[in-house]
Structures are given as C-alpha cells and as structure tokens.
Amino acid sequence: AQKITQTQPGMFVQEKEAVTLDCTYDTSDPSYGLFWYKQPSSGEMIFLIYQGSYDQQNATEGRYSLNFQKARKSANLVISASQLGDSAMYFCAMRELNNAGNMLTFGGGTRLMVKP
Amino acid sequence: SAVISQKPSRDICQRGTSLTIQCQVDSQVTMMFWYRQQPGQSLTLIATANQGSEATYESGFVIDKFPISRPNLTFSTLTVSNMSPEDSSIYLCSVYGGDTQYFGPGTRLTVL
Numbered sequence: 001a002q003k004i005t006q007t008q009p010g011m012f013v014q015e016k017e018a019v020t021l022d023c024t025y026d027t028s029d030p031s032y033g034l035f036w037y038k039q040p041s042s043g044e045m046i047f048l049i050y051q052g053s054y055d056q057q058n059a060t061e062g063r064y065s066l067n068f069q070k071a072r073k074s075a076n077l078v079i080s081a082s083q084l085g086d087s088a089m090y091f092c093a094m095r096e097l098n099n100a101g102n103m104l105t106f107g108g109g110t111r112l113m114v115k116p
Numbered sequence: 117s118a119v120i121s122q123k124p125s126r127d128i129c130q131r132g133t134s135l136t137i138q139c140q141v142d143s144q145v146t147m148m149f150w151y152r153q154q155p156g157q158s159l160t161l162i163a164t165a166n167q168g169s170e171a172t173y174e175s176g177f178v179i180d181k182f183p184i185s186r187p188n189l190t191f192s193t194l195t196v197s198n199m200s201p202e203d204s205s206i207y208l209c210s211v212y213g214g215d216t217q218y219f220g221p222g223t224r225l226t227v228l
Contacts (some may be wrong), residue, residue, distance in 0.1 A: 003227045033215060043206045045219035092176060104217055
C-alpha cells in the first residue's frame with residue numbers, strides 16, 4: 001500500500017492566487033513527521049515546511065502553510081499569493097520515528113504551474 | 117541547518133563504466149542517506165550510511181552495484197558500478213538537521 005499519496009499529478013494556478021496541493025498518508029506509528037519539498041527544474045530538493053504528529057498547531061512558513069488533519073491523515077500544502085517562481089514539482093514526504101529506520105518516504109509529486 | 121555539497125553536479129558516462137559521487141556536509145552527522153530519482157519519478161532511498169559500519173541497503177539495491185563509503189562524520193561516497201542506461205537518474209545525498217531533512221544539490225547522471 002502507498003504510504004504517501006499525492007492525487008494531483010499536475011495543477012495550474014493563476015499568479016497571485018492561493019493553491020492547495022493534496023497529500024494523504026498511511027501509518028500506524030503514532031510518532032511521525034510530514035515534510036513538503038519543492039523541486040525546480042534544476043533538480044535540487046528545497047525544504048519548505050515540517051509538521052510533527054504531536055504538533056497542536058498547523059505549521060506555517062511565510063507563504064506556505066500546512067493544513068494538517070490528523071484524523072483524516074491528510075497534510076495538504078497551501079501556497080498563498082502564488083508567484084511565477086513557484087512553478088516546480090512539489091513532494092510530500094513522511095518519516096516514521098519508530099519504524100522504517102527513520103527513512104523519508106515520498107509521494108509521487110505534483111507539478112505546479114503558475115500562469116501569469 | 118546543514119549545507120551539503122555534491123560532486124560532480126552532472127556527468128555523462130558510457131555503459132559498463134563506474135562513477136563515484138561525493139557528498140560533503142558542513143557539520144558532523146550520524147546518518148547520511150543516498151536517494152535516487154529516475155526521470156519523471158519520485159525519490160527512492162538507496163541506502164543509509166553510518167560512520168564505522170556497513171551501509172544498510174533498501175530492497176532492490178545491492179552493495180555490489182552501489183558500494184558506499186563513510187570514512188568520517190562529514191563525508192560519504194556512492195559509486196554507481198557497471199552502469200547501464202537504466203541508471204540515468206539524479207542521485208541525492210541527504211542528512212537530518214533537527215526536525216528537518218536536508219538534501220544536497222544532486223548529481224545528474226546520464227548513461228549512454
């Protein structure tokens with residue numbers, strides 16, 4: 001079974017609008033972390049935001065926020081006021097702190113395209 | 117945060133040859149991770165490298181094909197051996213920094 005699912009292979013958003021990228025996860029470990037990364041065409045993986053399973057509040061980092069719904073096992077990334085430079089691949093990932101040797105498991109990614 | 121550098125940034129190689137990728141971190145870390153990203157795909161963990169012990173390989177990856185060295189707490193190498201076109205990928209090393217996992221800039225490998 002997939003541990004991390006990103007159901008949107010591609011998304012368009014108009015510049016300056018907000019966009020939500022979906023991520024659902026599956027784990028039985030009560031201690032886990034959820035990550036979002038941005039990968040531009042250069043190939044580097046840029047860390048955006050982190051949410052721990054015990055964090056009470058949704059994580060925010062500038063224009064990025066994570067809509068964490070623990071009961072639904074979803075961790076959607078919200079990008080506000082989209083910019084042309086936001087066009088990239090976005091990956092959701094999970095680290096299970098008690099299982100799987102602390103490795104990161106990645107979703108299939110969503111390609112975001114920002115229209116001027 | 118951790119700053120990670122990789123060498124080379126890209127290479128074009130002939131099938132049957134080997135390439136060694138270097139990863140340098142600006143701080144001492146216990147675990148270093150090597151990932152592969154095939155064209156149009158997500159990232160897959162190849163192995164975890166701990167200093168002073170053998171690397172731990174994930175299912176589908178073997179030491180003979182991807183030997184790893186970890187001579188100290190800031191450096192690791194990954195060798196892609198006896199390459200074929202299917203090995204054309206981006207190879208990334210990665211380390212933990214607090215709650216975050218950081219990645220190097222990647223090595224873009226093309227095998228002809």
